[in-house]
Amino acid sequence: MDMQEGKLTLAVQRSHSSHAVSRLLAKTIRWRENALGYLFLAPSLVLFTLFLFYPLLKSVYLSFQLTDPRGRVAAYVGLDNYTQLFSSDMFWNSLAVTGLFTLYTVPVGIVLGIVTAALTHIKLPGMRIFQFMFAMPLALSVSTAAVIWMILFHPSLGMLNYILSLLGVSPIQWLTNPSTALLSISMMTIWMQSGFNYIIVLSGLQSISDDMVESAKIDGAGPVRAFMQIVLPLLSPTLFFLAVISIIGAFQSFGQIHLLTKGGPAGSTEVFVYSIYKEAFINYQFGTGSALSLVLFAIILILTLIQFVFVEKKVHYQ
Amino acid sequence: MIGITPFIRRSMVYLLLSLLSIAMLFPFIYTFLQSLMTPEQSSQFPPSFFPKSFYLGSISNVFELIPVGTFIGNSFLISTIIMVGQVFIASMAAYAFVYIRFPGKKYWFSLFLSTMMIPWEVTIIPNYLTVKSWGWLDSYQGLTIPFLASAFGVFLLRQYFLQLPRELFEAAKIDGSGHIRHFLVIVLPLSRPAIASLSVYVFLNSWNMYLWPLLTTNSDKMRTVQIGISMLQFEEFTSWNIVLAGVAVVLLPSLLLLVLGLKQLVRGITAGAVKG
Numbered sequence: 001m002d003m004q005e006g007k008l009t010l011a012v013q014r015s016h017s018s019h020a021v022s023r024l025l026a027k028t029i030r031w032r033e034n035a036l037g038y039l040f041l042a043p044s045l046v047l048f049t050l051f052l053f054y055p056l057l058k059s060v061y062l063s064f065q066l067t068d069p070r071g072r073v074a075a076y077v078g079l080d081n082y083t084q085l086f087s088s089d090m091f092w093n094s095l096a097v098t099g100l101f102t103l104y105t106v107p108v109g110i111v112l113g114i115v116t117a118a119l120t121h122i123k124l125p126g127m128r129i130f131q132f133m134f135a136m137p138l139a140l141s142v143s144t145a146a147v148i149w150m151i152l153f154h155p156s157l158g159m160l161n162y163i164l165s166l167l168g169v170s171p172i173q174w175l176t177n178p179s180t181a182l183l184s185i186s187m188m189t190i191w192m193q194s195g196f197n198y199i200i201v202l203s204g205l206q207s208i209s210d211d212m213v214e215s216a217k218i219d220g221a222g223p224v225r226a227f228m229q230i231v232l233p234l235l236s237p238t239l240f241f242l243a244v245i246s247i248i249g250a251f252q253s254f255g256q257i258h259l260l261t262k263g264g265p266a267g268s269t270e271v272f273v274y275s276i277y278k279e280a281f282i283n284y285q286f287g288t289g290s291a292l293s294l295v296l297f298a299i300i301l302i303l304t305l306i307q308f309v310f311v312e313k314k315v316h317y318q
Numbered sequence: 319m320i321g322i323t324p325f326i327r328r329s330m331v332y333l334l335l336s337l338l339s340i341a342m343l344f345p346f347i348y349t350f351l352q353s354l355m356t357p358e359q360s361s362q363f364p365p366s367f368f369p370k371s372f373y374l375g376s377i378s379n380v381f382e383l384i385p386v387g388t389f390i391g392n393s394f395l396i397s398t399i400i401m402v403g404q405v406f407i408a409s410m411a412a413y414a415f416v417y418i419r420f421p422g423k424k425y426w427f428s429l430f431l432s433t434m435m436i437p438w439e440v441t442i443i444p445n446y447l448t449v450k451s452w453g454w455l456d457s458y459q460g461l462t463i464p465f466l467a468s469a470f471g472v473f474l475l476r477q478y479f480l481q482l483p484r485e486l487f488e489a490a491k492i493d494g495s496g497h498i499r500h501f502l503v504i505v506l507p508l509s510r511p512a513i514a515s516l517s518v519y520v521f522l523n524s525w526n527m528y529l530w531p532l533l534t535t536n537s538d539k540m541r542t543v544q545i546g547i548s549m550l551q552f553e554e555f556t557s558w559n560i561v562l563a564g565v566a567v568v569l570l571p572s573l574l575l576l577v578l579g580l581k582q583l584v585r586g587i588t589a590g591a592v593k594g
Contacts, residue, residue, distance in 0.1 A: 030419075036497055037420030040410040044430070047407070047467035052433055055441035055448070062443065119335050124328060133339045135580055136346060139572035141526035143544040144565045147551065148345045151352075151558050159348060162365050194342060203584050223327070252439055255528040259548055273439050273529075280443050281533060289443050297440040304435045 062290035069284040081291040091292070093267050094275040097182065101271055102250040104186035105193070110242055112190065113197030118227060121205045131202070137195030142255030145192040150260055153184060175261055178268040185256055185269055192256070193249070197242060204238030205231070244307040248300055272296055353377055353566040357557030376563040380550070383560065385538055386567055389546035396542060397524035399462045404520050405513055408471030413501050415472070416479040417487060433469040446533055456540045461531060465524065471516050478512035479505060511582065518579035525572060543568050
């Protein structure tokens, strides 16, 4: 009896201790797993902190300060930078220019993307070549695109005015006339962005199953009507995504302005980011420059939130 | 009736496509044809569209006027560093979000997502001051390190990792292989399509960077091709076709990359951004 009891307690003890060991082991494993998780996140987190979160906070801080040309804080001025900004013509002008620029580039760009993508999505021989051609502007950078158009736009030697003269149209002062400069830049921007828009719409089209379109065609709808009634609604999430991305992109454009017009003539092409650049890196006003960039941040944040609300709605709808 | 309409319809599609592609391609063709002209022919009036002879002097002239070779080399090096670094760092984070259990995962993920809402331009003034205070102006680290982390990359790869069969992970666990092995030997090789599309995207973006290199580089030795090419317009010479020859030289590598990577890019966008 005793022996048996002893054995039993021993067994219980052993199971107890092995349980404790395995629990300890599980704990270490879990601890190690946690540590590994953070280790894997660490590089991203460190970089985000250094180059994204810290600068964002510092922008807020700088926007309340007056700085000397070397970027050092000279005096605390409270909200002065903001009040000064909101009462300046420069601010409202660049807001209006950016708005107009968005209006000129985004709708036309999207329609062009839909037309080119829809046409090359038709299953006909030779489409591969057209697909590549419409994607080609993807290889452009702001500077290559801008330099090409700077030469095309040249008032006396440029190709565009020469072609116009062949058609009997008098030459246009593309970039030097305040009333045409922004339109010219928009034209160049639409061309530069067309590859991206094309690719986005095309990949949206490719993810729509052919069966639905086919069944609409069997029902007697022509290809154009089938596209309008079946494909376009299915494509709407893609188009919405593209619209938001394009609007945000328009608010961030800088390079083509810097290369082609430097914001001129008479501020007619001074978009938002160009104003930030001018305030901070030409006039060395880091305070007002920071205030400007925070206003840009607010605008883009609102645009992004609108997107989230819409996407949420779409999900609920489905 | 049925016999004719498809034919007409087909011809109309091709006609429309041809017109659109001519309009799209015109600036490209113009650039390449101009860069094959002699400066004399290019500056004639009325301007001619086709070169009279196959002349490579304008292109070689570009290499004499500005150190294009250095610029291209710089851009290539910078884009490669950013591409490799960003893909690796993003895939580590994406792996953690999919496979590793740790507290606060949801919180960290939403923090990562929120960074996508901060436009780069907003942080550019403090970043410029930081990089300047570290003495990183005119240096490779100043041009690359601020761009090595990307929430977009994390998001794209996470979406892909989630689609990978979970059984492989369980099998690897039973085999006793740890996370690091699983990450390097199973997940990364299986995710080649997503990694390829992210790489093409990151490379093109870095290759095309404009504002940051404009602010942080001063010497010819560190200039990237995007800034360098715009220097051509300020050079003291008359013929514009040399500027266009410079553009052609810069465009060729990107076009080549596009030929190789277009399929990946379309597939990546379809998988990630649109459906995601």
